[in-house]
Amino acid sequence: MIIHHSRFAMRYTDYGIGIPVRDDRADRTFQALCGHSTVGARVAAWHYSEPLPEITAEDLLRAHDAAYVRAFLSDAPEAALMESYELLDEQGRYNRYDPAKAVRPLRELATTALGHVAGTAACAELALEHGFCHFLGGGMHHAMRSRGRGFCPLNDVVVAARRLQAQGRARRVWIIDTDAHKGDGTAEITLGDKSILCLSIHMAQGWPLDCTPLDSAGNLRRQFYPSDVDIPIPAGGEAHYLPALEHGLDLLEQLSAGQRPDLALVVGGADPFELDELPSSAPLRLSLEQMRERDLLVYRFLAGRGVPQAWVMAGGYGRESWRVYAQFLTQVLGERGG
Template sequence: MSKYEVLPQQLIHEGTLSGDNFFAPAPADEKEILKTHDADYWHRLKNLELSNQEIRRTGFPLTRELVDREIIIAQGTIDCTKFSLQHGIALNIAGGTHHAFTDRGEGFCLLNDMALAANYLLNNQLVKKILIIDLDVHQGNGTAQIFQHDPRVFTFSMHGANNYPLHKEKSDLDIALPDHTDDKSYLILLDRHLKELMNNERPDFIFYQSGVDVLATDKLGRLALTREGCKKRDKFVLNIARQTKTPIVVSMGGGYSPDFRDIIEAHANTYRLAQEIFF
């Protein structure tokens, strides 16, 4: 059973959330997808016509079920923007597909949910300036490429310097961390840069990619954060959104620790903090 099934069960079981706190999105409309992704890429993706090389780059066998899943995840993050504007915060139990480019998929990502949702907000004139905070251990290369020429979206990625992807795109702000970066070093850097960004950019909406592959236990991560350090990271981001009254949408991102409990607990902490800080 995947973390996407276990996580909501855990949150309901412990009483952090109830079933009423969850929603099931419909598939995203094609017109929304085409406001972010290249028409040729989308046509070939939905018709399962990607080349073998393109499929290998995504890391998944290409199936109808996979494409349908990505479309639903994308709409989930779009729907989250509406809940966030109303309540201050909303979270997608999946999402964070930050390796999807305008014209291709990479690294287990086919459609970029945060980019689709950001463009939904901008195209409907619901916000003017968006900050994307990407704290997954892997650089948000697809997100950086999508918004490289759009001053309305500031992309901030804090990631492992020596981790995937080998070729990094240029975010508006990239903080590349050395292997074995610990809690203290990580949190000092995050505090300094995020406070500066909030003061300088003054966003009226935030997307937060909260991958837990920064944990020392993660088999792909190469950083050295503890579970408590990861929780402090989330608390800092959520607190700054709450204090500045900036609506925030959180997508879960990656997590690959061999012990499944490390993944579930780290993700669950994000939800626990959201409930504590916002409600």
């Protein structure tokens, strides 16, 4: 199943935000699938367009603290959004932000972000029913317990996992994060939670790991909190990426001690792609073929073990990022017969 709702597009320029996310990456992926000679003919079988679940404060509180949830759900979420999208620099000046160019109020981004949380929650539910689902959105893996960061106001991945656990529909969950940037928010929120095991394969250097691990007081900075399996890839290490990921998946399975998870949430960022346009993704440059092999490696690892899998988009910046999702989904939908 594929979840696609154009109304949840993050049209950052509408808010005066200059982040290089193409507003149409989800739409172009969906159009490519619909236009495919065989997959497109079965669109009614794989496209989910029903209403998404309502995300409540109770859902958010399973991942975020009460003060942050209150601020985010209030009538004035602007301060939380400014921090999430890094719209102020250290001197308090606007960063990649010009409110004079905005045609929509910034607070509307809070509603859009909640829509992405709902999409990921629906994706997880459908994965349990059908074995596979991909949401063309979501993946806000940098949001931490008490704040958003890295373009991520809410951690939809953890919210979705714990929502299913609270409903009694899942006990053990894996989160497999292949975005170029470490899934630091997910690691921070789930630290010590043995019911959710996290793997993150990411750039060894650069944001969010572009500072010393310890702060001035000698405490470990939150972005360095460990995932259960961390796979840092050094600059120039593209040839080792796929073997390292395969080994990491084996380690994740070993950590599960023979207990198959009820669900895997896959944060399938397109930003390791060599044509990605976000400067902070530059140290990792996988070819389109390597991206295809990455996604199929994860997909087949989970499918071979009978683990339901819910995929979300996460990072992907620039005019070519849609190709990463389209090639993967074309193949998976073809293999699954729509």
